[in-house]
Amino acid sequence: MKGALAAGCRFFAGYPITPASEITHGMAYELPRLGGVFIQMEDEIASLGAVIGASLAGAKAMTATSGPGFSLMQEHIGFASIAEVPCVVIDVMRGGPSTGVPTHPSQGDVMQARWGTHGDHPIIVLAPSSVAECFELTIKAFNLSEKYRTPVIVLADEMVVHTREKVLLPSPDEIELVERPKPTEPPEWFVPYRDPGTGVPPMPSFGDGYRYHVTGLLHDERGYPTSRADEVEPFIKRLFQKISQDFDELQWGETYYTEDSTLNIVAFGSVARAALRAVKEARAKGMKVGLLKLLILFPFMRRKVTQLMESSSTILVPEMNMGQISREVKRVNQGRCRIETLNKVAHEAMTPEEILGKIEEIYG
Amino acid sequence: MAERRHIIYDYLRTTKRFPSLWCPGCGDGIFLGALLRAIDKSGYTKDQIVLVSGIGCSGRITAYADFNTLHTTHGRALTFATGIKLAKPELKVIAIMGDGDAIAIGGNHFIHAARRNIEITAIVINNSVYGMTGGQLSPATPLEMKTATSPYGNLENPFDICNLAEAAGSVFVARSAVYHVMLTEKLISKAINKRGFAVLEIISQCPTQYGRRVGLSSAAEMMKWQRDNTVTVEKAKGLSEEELRGKIRIGVLVDKEALTYQQRLESLRESLKEQVGAV
DSSP: HHHHTTTOOEEEEEEEEETTTHHHHHHHHHHHHOOOEEESSSSSHHHHHHOOOOOOOOEEEHHHHHHHHHHHHHHHHHHHHHHTTEEEEEEEEEEEEEEEEEEEEOOOTHHHHHHHHHOOOEEEEEEOHHHHHHHHHHHHHHHHHHHSEEEEEEEEHOOOOOOOOOOOOOOOSSSOOOOOOOOOSOOOOOOOOOOOOSSSOOOTTTTTSSOEEEEEEEOOOTTOOOHHHHHHHHHHHHHHHHTTTTTGGGEEEEESSSSSOOOEEOOHHHHHHHHHHHHHHHHHTTTTEEEEEESSEOOOOOOHHHHHHHHHHHHEEESSSSSSHHHHHHHHHHHHSEEEEOOSSSSSSOHHHHHHHHHHHHHH | HHHHHHHHHBOOOSSOOOSOSSOTTSSSSHHHHHHHHHHHHOOGGGGGGEEEESSSSSHHHHHHSEEEEOOSSSHHEEEEEEEHHHHHHSSSEEEEEEHIIIIIIIIIHHHHHHTTOSSSSEEEEEEEETTTTTSEEEEEEEEOOOOOOOOOOOOOOOOOOOHHHHTTTTSSEEEEEEEEHHHHHHHHHHHHHHHSOEEEEEOOOOOIIIITTTTTOHHHHHHHHHHEEEHHHHHHHHOOHHHHHHHHHEEEEEEOOOOOHHHHHHHHHHHHHHHHOOO
16 A cells, blocks of 8 residues: 555545455545545446546556455456556455455465456556565556556455565655656647557546547547457557567566575465475475565566576476466476476465475475 | 537547447437537536546447547446546546446446535436347336337336436436437536536437337437427426326426535545644
8 A cells, every 4th residue: 555655646446345455444544635536436346447537537546455346347457458547456365256255365366367357458467475565566566557558456365465564665766656658749640549669659648638539449549449350450469569578577576596496486475475484494404495486477477487497397386276377387388397286275374384395295 | 500510510529430320310419419519608628528438329429529538338437437537626527328328237336426426417318228239128118118128018117317316316417308409408508517416317219229119110200209208397397297197307307506525525635734734
């Protein structure tokens, strides 16, 4: 929440849900004091609708929810994707499906964050594992959403969001902020969805004098609905291209003890913290184990993961679901090394002992 | 007439390919004309107006008009409109919805926007049917009417959109029909100038998907039906219950004053500023 405010977020629309309500409470308290807007909407569909409306009017806007609400938001994540409206959605994962286990941790929403809304679309998904990373990644989420004009999901598990720990916050002038590209030409020359070469068309706010049409229908460069094959396909490809062209910059992960390791763990969120502890204990026992902590889940950081695979005999993917990120790891592996998984769906935290047990089993 | 035609051309997009996608005889075009004339009289500039629409035939209105325009998802126009209005209160936000759009899939958003008294002009074009998807029954379809999904007659009670808006707390509620084009224009003007959540229901016709199924074979017949079955609020006062049976009241039904959400939010911010200053 502090990260969002530091990133310049001044509009929040949300709906109460455990375990994301703390974010909503904080925003309800802070935003009116900062001259911003907090509104509790009638449901999660409405929340993201209001966020998109505010963003079109020029505000940096966000919402926060958990699984059941995230399901409802998928409709408008698709809208923000096709209409290219910057916005940030925090999903605090809880046990699912449906109402599931509301107050317990899970990492079951990974693939929903990637593919939850219908149709082909790119998405950016960030995954913090600590309070400090919640702060940093929320700022990054706003920066990426502004830079690429796309919805960005911050996928945290319940444990990360309910963790209390000391953090050292940077002073505001140390924080780098990105603003959406704005048109520089006069309104009469403005073509709202023309690719300026970066893949990201400049975006005026409503009321700026650039009167243009925004729609969830597939549209041509001028923003008007089209079904022409020669306009539809380039549009979809540009949506993907604007993010995929920067894949190299979006390889955000941290490696630990990977200089000489042959068994490497790929993990994210609270599991990455348990994994780091397990790695340290395994090292103490003389096992050559390393860790790659993913801070960005999508676009999946193929380059960094495959680099690690080149020096590994085995990759272990522990996660609190039935195997969602491990699918991505297997997809990019293409026979480079052995992939082992450790899945926990008891909706309890994955412990270092459990990961260590699996490491010892593999080392066996 | 020449002058009137000129006004419309000032507000239609020149980059948008005409003709429109509406069927011959559709009420949406008549409404759009009235809307543009009302906006012209309102004094707002084109840059100050945001036109938001939902999904359906009426949802396509936004693309033709030269304002800040937003064609949203089905039923959700008011949620986007809420975000726009609160983030940039100086904009005049007008939401245009169909009957299925506003009170079926968007029913929840409709009552809550009314309850909050967000300053939005909410216009519901009611043709009693889902036109774009092939003529299915809507929550505004009268009992016993035959539609694509009620081939033996509608078993459901319809909503009265204006009663619903009033009960939910709208500070302005009015109704017209596209047949009464001058009244429509006048009521749009009033709704736009209202500070608060203003609802305007426009009874319209869908000759393609509705008229032919209910025995009104042309748009002209449907509009004559509008003429014969509506009565102004003023005239209704002098009529007996018997005479009013089956008649639809048109004109301003509710017009009251109340603080808007924006006004309450602004005074909250002011008081917080003072508190912070006092510390």
